[in-house]
Amino acid sequence: MNTARHRSTLLTLAGTALALSLTACQNGSGVKSSSAATPAATVASSSTTSGATVAAGTDGSGAAGSAGTARSTGSAGSTGSTGSPASAGSAGESGRQAAASTPACTARNVRVTAAGQDGPPTTHIVLTAKNTSGHSCRLPGFPHVQFLESHKQDVPAVAKSKPAAPVVLAPGAPAYALVKLSDGGVDEDNEPVSAFSVTLEGDSTVVAVAAPGSEGIAVDPAKALTGYWTPELRNGADDF
Template identity: 60%
Template sequence: MSTLRNRTTVLAAATTAVLALALTACGGDDSGTKSAGPATSNTAAAGSSSEAAKDTGTTTGGSTASGGGTASGGGTAKNTSATKGSTGSASATAPACATKDVKITAATQDGPPYTHIVLTAKNTSGHKCEMKGFPEIQFLESHKENVPAVAKSKPAAPVVLTPGAPAYALVKLSDGGKDEDGEPVSAFSVMLQGGSGLAAVKAPGASGIFVDPAQAKTGYWTYELRNGADDF
């Protein structure tokens, strides 16, 4: 009886020990699972960090595409164009045309009465030159003053001629009236502002032109004659 009780006690103690071990093992599993839980969260966080990094990379790639905004390098190209433009205006600093650089001819404008002529100055040199201001014209030996210029015909930008290019100036001779105090002119002189030399220009027509010094006016040199600005 005593032996049976002892066996029961030992068995109970052994069972308790086994249960305790089992519980400890289960507890270890729980805590392991719990610690594994945050580890999984960390892994997820690491994964989302990777995704974020990918997203960031994509966004950066997008801003690198804004490096396509180096198409604002296209803006640099605009600046380059502006530079070209300023270089173009720098070409406006070409030397002034001298009479030896151009060939000046005269032709009547419209029909009778012939009140206007057009001067054409063609660049016959091998370099660029600027037609400054207006032609300084003297029609008559009896009137040494230059023909006055019409301010509204002044162009907004310098007139720079490349080799072979022409410039024009409209010149008023008279009002076309019979009672005007004028004289016939078969040739006249032209000087270029800023340049050197004097050009002798043959008047158009077999009998030349009729000039009233009181009515004579000249326009500025321009690339082409313009309605309005060159009407005088």
């Protein structure tokens, strides 16, 4: 009887051990199955959400790429960079450098004439300097004018009439300078002038210029002024 109970006990223990062994095997296979399925689930999740991730900027590499692409596109497609003040400034500087390299006009290649600007009474005249050479030349500054033998000083120049860019004359092209003679008052100390002298800046050659009109012009040396050479006659811009 004891022997039968002992065998029964052994069989019970053996069955329990086998059940535990099978349970352990099943649990182990479940773990393996779970770990094997994890990459697939991860890949599926990433492929499904990758577009949203990059657009939302949650992926560090994707966000950097998007920002870099946007900046690159903006830089390549930007039109403002070509029209920036710095670019405009560079173009202006190039123009000034080109003008500086052009030889200065001299009395040998420029013809100076005078014409009445208003009147009567004529209070202003306009000087015209025309390039008579076969090459371009630079006409700097203002005309150095002396109206009377008794007044050897040059007529003062008006600073506000100075042009922003150097004046370069192509062959046959003119430049202009407005010259004030007087205030037009009958009580002024005017003197008649039929001809006067002009010299160009940087050239000591004296150019004799005939005064406009059959009776010449009346000049008050205390009121006389001259403007700078400009490429166009700026009516009203240089009133003085």
